Amino acid sequence: MQRYFVSKEQFIQNGIVIQDEDAHHMIRVMRMKEGDQVIVSDGQERTVLAEITELESKQVQLTIVEQLPLDAESKWKVSIAQGLPKGDKMELIVQKCTEIGAASFIPFESERVIVQYDRKKEAKRIERWSKIAKEAAEQAHRNSIPTIAEPHSWKQLLNSFEQYDLVLFCYEKVDGEGQGIHLKNVLSPFKEQCTAEGISSPTILLIAGPEGGFAEREAEQAESAGAKLVGLGKRILRAETAGIVGLSCVLYESGEMGGV
Incomplete structure (x- = not known):
């Protein structure tokens, strides 16, 4: 319908x-x-x-x-912070992550972002992304439409970490071991912590980089600001794929998709 x-x-x-x-x-x-x-x-x-x-x-x-009941939203409120990608890749990220269950989106600038930021152009892009989020939320029969923030600077993004119960920084180099394999090792104890502390609707920030990934110093800054550095498996994912995969993993572990 x-x-x-x-x-x-x-x-x-x-x-x-x-x-x-x-x-x-x-x-x-x-x-x-x-x-x-x-x-x-x-x-x-x-x-x-x-x-x-x-x-x-x-x-x-x-x-x-x-x-009708308001039961189509995930209990874990996951915001996707995405390094500004080239072309129309952000449209795909917004569409698919909205279908999966993202609560909001935060585009951001970082050292290896290729896109040149232009406030006037970004205003039009945000309007376009918001329309895509609305259409995707309707298609997915959600009860709410994810919000899309104005692009953040790297410093603004770091300063926002304290607003969340958990910050996940998707990074292909975790503990010097190459591709990281530790996402579940972060999510499992976090879920137990939420249960123990009676947090029924935790807020999570999932950070995915641009095409060039993150500089090592950005990973260090993110970790110092409170983020958990996590990997998304043994393969290198494209910029437009990382957020989709990471969000799916987080919501699975929350029990949204049958995770235990």
Whole structure:
């Protein structure tokens, strides 16, 4: 069943008004008609089953049929910090990590980032990424849309570590052993700690580098700031793959995907 995210203001008493692109999608693309039902969410507090009662040229009116449970979000809130990649790779990262269950995204600049930062261009890119996150969240039947922060400097990212219960720094060189194999060794005791301390919804920052990876001094700075240096297996992953794999591993270990 088709799902749409709308603002709280579009919920009116026992009804909903859908406008703009979503209304166009319902009328012109999906060719919906009166009596059709969809799922509508405000991305925060309400997700409902609603029935179309009236279609106009630029808006659709619906009546709420029933409230639906808010059970589509992971208990572990994982934010993806991604070194700005080239081209449209960030679009893939946002789309797939949203489907998997990322809570938010933080693009950042680091020593080996190839992309030249431009505030005006980044504003348009953030708007584009936000649209992709919305569409992916609708497709995945999530209850909320991940937020996308403005690009952080490396220093800003380091200073943000204290906001999280756990910071994971994906690094191919862990303890001088080459590709790291220690992600599970970090997540298993962290899960036990959360259980012991009664932390039901821990916040986690997962950091993935750009195409050139991280400089050794950046790894040292991240570790000094409180991050755990972890590897994602014995193979070197592309910039657009690391966050997807890391997020999947974290949510599996949380029990989200059957991990124990």
